[in-house]
Amino acid sequence: xxxxxxxxxxxxxxxxxxxxxxxxxxxxxxxxQWYRQEPGExxxxxxxxxxxxxxxxxxxLTFQFGDARKDSSLHITxxxxxxTGLYLCAGAGSARQLTFGSGTQxxxxx
Amino acid sequence: xxxxxxxxxxDICQRGTSLTIQCQVDSQVTMMFWYRQQPGQxxxxxxxxxxxxxxxxxxxxxxxxFPISRPNLxxxxxxxxxxxxxxxxxxxxxxxGGGHGYTFGSGTRxxxx
Numbered sequence: 523x524x525x526x527x528x529x530x531x532x533x534x535x536x537x538x539x540x541x542x543x544x545x546x547x548x549x550x551x552x553x554x555q556w557y558r559q560e561p562g563e564x565x566x567x568x569x570x571x572x573x574x575x576x577x578x579x580x581x582x583l584t585f586q587f588g589d590a591r592k593d594s595s596l597h598i599t600x601x602x603x604x605x606t607g608l609y610l611c612a613g614a615g616s617a618r619q620l621t622f623g624s625g626t627q628x629x630x631x632x
Numbered sequence: 633x634x635x636x637x638x639x640x641x642x643d644i645c646q647r648g649t650s651l652t653i654q655c656q657v658d659s660q661v662t663m664m665f666w667y668r669q670q671p672g673q674x675x676x677x678x679x680x681x682x683x684x685x686x687x688x689x690x691x692x693x694x695x696x697x698f699p700i701s702r703p704n705l706x707x708x709x710x711x712x713x714x715x716x717x718x719x720x721x722x723x724x725x726x727x728x729g730g731g732h733g734y735t736f737g738s739g740t741r742x743x744x745x
Contacts, residue, residue: 562641562738567729
């Protein structure tokens with residue numbers, strides 16, 4: 523069974539601060555995706571990383587895929603209250619199913 | 633990417649009854665997935681549903697408890713049968729969106745009393 527561990531589980535910061543969320547596994551994934559979910563909604567895709575060592579930037583969000591394709595990180599610069607939500611990493615395996623990380627609940631205080 | 637309409641959005645049900653959740657996709661998709669999620673926590677895959685074949689269930693989930701239908705390439709249902717309070721959760725359907733990641737329905741928040 524492929525497992526993805528996310529840390530931290532909860533994060534509460536002030537507007538303008540930076541933060542990093544980590545996603546680690548002992549398994550190799552063909553790709554890794556990051557989602558954000560708000561209450562009453564399904565997860566929404568932020569980014570997909572495919573290549574080991576890949577770095578993708580989406581405005582204030584920077585995503586990195588580990589060289590061995592077992593881990594990933596999400597860095598948010600100058601967080602805003604609109605960034606508040608549940609962040610989930612998810613690894614794609616050979617069966618086209620997603621294995622989700624344990625989730626990070628982010629709260630950005632104004 | 634595909635758009636999924638899921639209903640009901642929430643329901644409160646008596647123990648021992650069953651609830652059927654529906655997901656309608658605005659395009660034809662091969663695979664649909666059903667997940668369960670406790671609020672604020674991760675998603676657990678229940679089963680994968682392909683049109684024209686039996687659903688494939690993950691460990692800990694059985695067809696008698698969570699029967700799934702997939703009558704065509706745009707529609708699927710999940711039934712939560714003989715419900716108990718332990719079944720209270722959020723249920724989500726999903727489909728693979730090609731290069732756009734996976735698309736999710738907005739979820740069904742089920743409370744069993």
